[in-house]
Amino acid sequence: MRTDTGQIVHLADYRPTDFILERVDLTFELDPTATRLEARLIFHRRDGADPKAPLVLDGDELTLAELRLDQNELPAAQFDVTPDSLVIRDLPEAAPFEVTVITIINPEANGQLMGLYRTNGVYCTQCEAEGFRRITYFPDRPDVLAPYTVTIIADKATNPVLLSNGNFLGGGNYDEGRHFAAWFDPFPKPSYLFALVAGDLGIVEDTFTTMSGREVALKIYVEHGKEPRAAYAMDALKRSMRWDEERFGREYDLDIFMIVAVSDFNMGAMENKGLNVFNDKYVLADPETATDQDYANIEAIIAHEYFHNWTGNRITCRDWFQLCLKEGLTVYRDHEFSADQRSRAVKRIAEVRHLKSEQFPEDAGPLAHPVRPTTYREINNFYTTTVYEKGSEVTRMIATILGRDRFKQGMDLYFERHDGDAATVEDFVACFAEVSGRDLTQFSRWYHQAGTPMVTASAEYDAASRSFVLTLEQNVPPTPGQSVKEPMHIPLSFALILDNGSIGEPSSITGGEVTDDVLHLTERHQTFTFSGIGARPVLSLNRGFSAPINLDFRQTPADLAHIARHDSDLFARWQALTDLALPNLLQAARDARDGKEITCDPAFLAALLEVAGDGNLEPAFRAQALALPSEADIARELGGNNDPDAIHAGRQAILAHLAREGAATFEALFASMRTEGAFTPDAASAGRRALRNSALSYLSYLDGGVARAADAFASADNMTDMTQALTVLAHRFPGEAATANALGAFLKRFDDNPLVLDKWFSIQATIPGVATLARVRALMEDPHFVATNPNRVRALIGTFAFANPTGFNRKDGEGYRFLARQILAIDPRNPQLAARILTSMRSWRSLEPTRAEHARTALGEISAAASLSTDVRDIVERMIQD
Template identity: 80%
Template sequence: MRTDTGQIIHLADYRPTDFVLERVDLTFELDPTATKIEARLIFHRREGTDPTAPLILDGDELSLSGLLIDQNEIPAERYDVTAEKLVIRDLPESTPFEVTVITIINPEANTQLMGLYRTNGVYCTQCEAEGFRRITYFPDRPDVLAPYTITIIADKAANPLLLSNGNFLGGGNYDEGRHFAAWFDPHPKPSYLFALVAGDLGVVEDTFETMSGNEVALKIYVEHGKEPRAAYAMDALKRSMKWDEERFGREYDLNIFQIVAVSDFNMGAMENKGLNVFNDKYVLADPETATDQDYANIEAIIAHEYFHNWTGNRITCRDWFQLCLKEGLTVFRDHEFSADQRSRAVKRIAEVRHLKAEQFPEDAGPLAHPVRPTAYREINNFYTTTVYEKGSEVTRMIQTVLGRDTFKKGMDVYFERHDGDAATVEDFVKCFEDASGKDLKQFSLWYHQAGTPLVSVSTAYDSASQTFSVSLEQTVQATPGQPNKEPMHIPLGFALLLDNGSLASASSVKGGDVTGEVLHLTERAQTFTFGGIGSRPVLSLNRGFSAPINLHFEQSSTDLLHIVRHEPDLFARWQALTDLALPVLMKATRDVRDGRQPEPQAELIATLLEVAADDTLEPAFRAQVLALPSEADIAREFGSNNDPDAIHAARQGILADIAKAGQATFETLFTSLVNEGDFTPDAASAGRRALRNAALSYLSYLDGGATRAAEAFASTNNMTDTIQALTVLAHRFPGQSETANALGAFLKRFQDNALVLDKWFAIQATIPGASTLARVKALMEDPHFVASNPNRVRSLIGSFTFSNPTGFSRADGEGYRFLAQQILAIDPKNPQLAARLLTSMRSWRSLEPSRAAHAEAALSEIDKALSLSTDVRDIVERILKG
């Protein structure tokens, strides 16, 4: 089943392979331009299949050098071969047989960074989703599992390190100047989890004792000289292993666990069994070069890839339609881990911010698809926030519906029942049904229906009967291929807050299922009536963001303020403040657009300052509150006819008003939260820095803002504060000498550190305003811009297109034309990177008509190109069609 020919692959067409793969033996003779791979594959014909069916193996730009069956050459008339397919006929019918395939590939020329490639002198693989077929002809699909034995032969001086999956069998000298290493992975795995790394790298070593007393060797490989910057990653790994034992009872199962950090990588990281390969930005950290967000990302992604050992590796997905079964589930697990390591409330706010900024627009646009899609043209394009983040939310809702203890029982059933399997979403859900005795058929619509549900809410209080009624109605908009939607099972966390701030307790509930503090909306419309409520309560709904929905609930500012001051759930407090701020920001945007002066917003400002000054609240939470809804949040609320310049100007005006009113508060926060002692990346310290830097941002709107930011930049002792001060200078004062001096000093200090330079590029790419396009073009000519490095391209072009609405969506359409040119230039070299950059155009129809016309013209320019990868062709056609 090919995905790069442009054909549509359908879930309904799934069937098992005709042949069962029993064992894989691979021998690599590494050479920069002519690597030889000998693959010895043991097959037997699946019982009940057509005895004349040929063996069909996938390839991608391959050249066949040799082909044998049971060590005998196959006559040419018994096989057909192209660069993309190998078909072998007249095969043995009953007994296992061995197919030997020999290919020659050029790792140095592999700019796609899929399969086996060579970067900075290091051989590296990336095989998910379909990269293994760029190494050898193979049944390259996730339901083909087998144990692997790997032998690697390479020049000893250039490649002292030879790594692969599993346990090390041994190695030694091979011939003059070369050596070998052999590895064996006893756990059957699909080809997408294969990994090989060879080169000359430094190592950080440690050990971990599992809950049953086994000692595991831990090794993290990085470029020489960078070993100290891997210490936090090692600490995060050990905490992840311990947490997975305690929370889910999952123990590591090999003698060794290895991580390799490389600089040229399309993804964040890859969970290859026992040998994770990471983009080095998610491994390397120290106070001088990494921000608090970098530390948090490293912690989360190290955990995510380790947790895949069970949710993805030991139990993998039957086909790529089930991708959420490993990714969404594992995102849920890493979210829970991070929440336990840090502030659960603040982590939840950050998760929801990301979900609403990335996944909600995806669900509302032409790229919408179900968490478990039913068709795809290019599987690389379905590594989306819907599969990952919404998939995580669906898992979270299962826990909410069943309760934490029953959810844990369901996970235990899943691990026991499907260990060693390639499973489906239906298999997963069935485990929870069996553990709980509940029918989850309706709930499973979350996997099958695209779109974000809208829940409309109204309430009524009857003092005579002491009843409080909550009326709910759900709708899900039409999405591509799904015009009609069925009612979902939506679990809504709730609380009823009385005048004194206490929680009301109902004597009875009618109208639907209520378990604990959760309303279960299962019909198109339902009314829940609570009895024994002595006074009118304030309803707090969807606490903790229990369901990934939009709420239409016209609560008064008085009620929202009551939630802000009294809700025990900090997420609900933040949401109430957001609900206060968004209408204000939208009204100000309309005023700016229509040439009116926005009105003062005393109530919102007073509330924000009240929260900012409240020392009983953790600093990280207060920093989240002060961030206000983003320009993207405002655009999403409008939904259509968006003018990015008006949104930016309106938001800037509100921020300036808050700064003026809260000058004393912000000066106090900035001076009182000054760093003392050495930098530590713990959550409490990070929260203090976040609040102090939020204060610095507001102070930049006052007289002397540039001078204050320049002084802050000069006096920092950690990258978090350095980046924030530099961002304030660049974004607020782009044309002033203080900014030019700071950007120059930063470049001079960190010009030899690629990851830190990515931050330098990103800060400049996100300077608001139309003139930034010229800056981006100039930076592309900078000697430090490396067009072959995905991180560098994402830091400059990606930051500009995804995170700079006024710069990218400039009124004359030049930003869109620029992106079109970049897509056409990048696509022949790295289709995955090009396709992901192109998704920044997914919401073009929500723009005001003039900008939308420019965007459509740029998309049409891409669409008309004579030669496009399937990755880009798929995205551009879906965006235009939608």
């Protein structure tokens, strides 16, 4: 079915290609505005294919310079060509044949940053998902795999570094002023994993010895002068390689592994085989310019892209509907890596915070889609938190259901059976079903049904029969295109906590399957009876967030406080504190809306302050506990008719209550959690800084708050403490001279560091209140704002739209109108960036009527534009459809 913006692609329409690609030879002669590419492709017709079927190759804004078949120029009558397609007819029915395609492309003019582009003097490629077709005509789909030989010819003075996938074959002088390099990747790969980088770059080198004793050369390329800032990335890479050997038995397979950091990049990073290309914000770090979160992000993303070598590269996805097969699985792997490197409990809390703030709203809005969708219009729009984060949670549930050993066996079988394949979700699940003997058909609904399940729980203790009865009901809400849902297989980790804090052990459990302290909820209604319980226990349910659900379990504040004090699962303790906080925050939002006095439950205050001051708990956990549910969390829990100003005012009032009640605790934490000596990014030191900065935030609500924050800014000896102090000043005291002075000092000190300047822009973009829109507009006129750099646009415009509920959701609608005009300005040069920022309006229907109507009008303004990319058209139409 054709549309005005692109073709709707259906999973049900998948069929293999008529031709098998045997080999790819590419020769690039690089030029800023006229790069010449000769692509020699060897095909043979697939057995059983139509002997008369033509060869159809994809293109995108291409100009064909020359076309040959077996080195003979092809007559015009034998092919049809447009900028987006090349169709060749009358091809051999049996014998292999060679097609030579020559294209001329302009990397300098490629503002989309897809395909081959040139930025800051460096040639770079980004081919996922469909960027390779912007380089040459090609069967650009993930199930077409072939080995690649690549020769790069370029000016030697301006491009001393010439890189591509695989192992280096050799190079040397080519002709006057030019040189060449040749690369060979022996592992068949799809075109989306092709990479080329050329330019004048610095290098950081190391080696890694694999578990079989092979030595692998490791190289990270950065802009000259930034080499010292790549040291942590190199360390993270080596730890990732060793961890993947020890945890999953996966050894690296080429002679060299390379990373290149570039400043203009649409994504976080890209896992091209043997040559990862990174947004430089996820490579460069030192104590003066990077926060603890930056270090954690670098560690996680370096690991993620490296882990793709097996889950994404050696085994790729058959079609783009299977995207979760590589992304969700690899997110699970990088989460496990970070948990082993840092605090597992704190890492899990951070994962769930992100899931609830980003993926749950996606699942509840007009952009909801299954983890494995069945249709798409623009594949770039399905690089979503549902595919990545919920996809990871689905993998985690498989591990929970099967147990660690069986899960490892299933992964081993998957690697053994599908190495070199373009696989499907069904292939993946079948491996776990085979090793466990389980029927995972019902569980697979997690891949096919969109929406976040709601599980309602009620419990009752019968002293006479010494039994505890738990009744569960599950419901998956309707989502676009899926009005009726079937029951899911939901694994719920649990514990029965007795009065003394110990875990109760029932003599028997009936009502359904229970394995390793996990209840398997498989019916719409299910009742579990725990027998042999001598006293009423407190039930801790969905411990560790074993299933990505909304849980409606009306527990008393006393029971929640009991869990918060005694549960051995730190995630469950954090969740109990959150569940204690939410009723206070929800009521505060309602009271602020209605002009009533805002109060706070003393039991909640006492429980939270008890955890904050508990020296037996790691500081990072206590910092997470003190970070109350966000304004977005509150809006999600309220469900609809939301007033962002009231939510903000109510939350601020609760924070002020906590600050006053816990003043002595926060004073003590601020003094005692100072880290001494040289900065180190280890998890323990980062946790101490996090807790100290949480205390600073609370102390800002007390007398002298502005002076304390200004002193903290002036005395900070690392970027974590400096940006936190600057955030407190800007967000709590935006009109104070101390804030203006600090912002000015920060800019003066770091005006030559783009990544640090992004923090300066983001801090100001998130200042609460209606006045921030004027500030954002003024910052767009600042000479440091670069409209063509995706990082800078995300830092200012994206952060304002995604992370400033009161500033963006102004009641007069100016925030929405501003965003609409920015989307229309960004779209012509970078559709991918425009579409992703536009998703900030995904929850517009949950706003109160005045704001919702303004949002609808702004979306209508975008939709009515005469010319829109497929990316933006797809998003806006899904958001406004009834």
